Amino acid sequence: MYIDTYYIIFVLPAILLTIYAQVRVHSTFNKYLKVRNLRGMTGAEAARIILQNQGIYDVTIERIPGNLTDHYDPRTKTLRLSGPVYDGTSIASVGVAAHEAGHAIQHNESYSFLKVRHSIFPVVSISSRMAIPLIMLGFVLSFSFLVELGIILFCAVVFFQIITLPVEFNASKRALVALEGQGILSDNEIRPARKVLSAAALTYVAAAAVAVANLLRLILLANGGRRRR
Numbered sequence: 001m002y003i004d005t006y007y008i009i010f011v012l013p014a015i016l017l018t019i020y021a022q023v024r025v026h027s028t029f030n031k032y033l034k035v036r037n038l039r040g041m042t043g044a045e046a047a048r049i050i051l052q053n054q055g056i057y058d059v060t061i062e063r064i065p066g067n068l069t070d071h072y073d074p075r076t077k078t079l080r081l082s083g084p085v086y087d088g089t090s091i092a093s094v095g096v097a098a099h100e101a102g103h104a105i106q107h108n109e110s111y112s113f114l115k116v117r118h119s120i121f122p123v124v125s126i127s128s129r130m131a132i133p134l135i136m137l138g139f140v141l142s143f144s145f146l147v148e149l150g151i152i153l154f155c156a157v158v159f160f161q162i163i164t165l166p167v168e169f170n171a172s173k174r175a176l177v178a179l180e181g182q183g184i185l186s187d188n189e190i191r192p193a194r195k196v197l198s199a200a201a202l203t204y205v206a207a208a209a210v211a212v213a214n215l216l217r218l219i220l221l222a223n224g225g226r227r228r229r
Helices: 005-033 043-053 091-108 112-141 144-181 187-228
Strands: 060-064 071-073 078-082
Touching (some): 005 091, 043 060, 043 144, 078 091, 091 144, 091 187, 112 144, 112 187
Parallel strands (some): 060 078
Antiparallel strands (some): 071 078
8 A cells, every 4th residue: 555655744733733723723713703802893893993094094894794804905996895804893803804905905005915925826726726737647647747737836835835925924014013002902912913914924834834745745656766767
C-alpha cells in the first residue's frame, strides 16, 4: 500500500492547523457576539463612522446572508456585512465590521500589498483551477514538463496566500486603532475585539501554511519521480 510520506510530514500538520483555526474563530466570534458593546452601536454604524472619519463617502455598506461572510468588494466599493455583523451591537460585530472598513481604507489609500493581491487575482483564479490537474496528468503520463508547469502555476496560488497575510494583518491593525481612537469601543472592549480579529487572522495563516506545505510536497514528489527515471 502506497503511503504519501510527504503528505503526512508537510500537509497534514497544516490541515490540522486549519481545523484548529476554524474552531477558534467560530468559538471566539460566537463568544463575543453575545457581549453587547457599551455604546450599543451596530457593526454597520461603526463601519460608516470609521469610513467617514477617513473622508470616505463613496463606499456602500450592505447586508448579505450567511455567517462570517463579511468582505469588502473593491470593484464596486461595497462593504458587505453578514446579518449578525450588520445589525449586531456586540463587540464581535463591531470588530469584524471595523476590519472590513480597514480594507476599504486600504483601497482608498492604494495600499501596496492590496494592489498586488488585486492585480494577480485574475492569474491566480486560472492557475488555481489548472495547477493540480496538470500535475496529476503529468504524473500519470510521466510528462515531467506538465508537472513542472503545474508547479509553476501553483506557485502563483502560494504567493497569493502569502501576500494576503500583510493585507489582513494591516486591516485588523487599522480597525483596532480606529475603534479605540474614535471611541467606538472602550479600553476594556478593545482586548476582546483584538481576540476576535486575531482568531480570524489565524485562518489566513493556516491557509498560507497549507499552500506552502502542498507546494513543498509537490516539488519533492516531482524530484522523486525524476530520480526514479
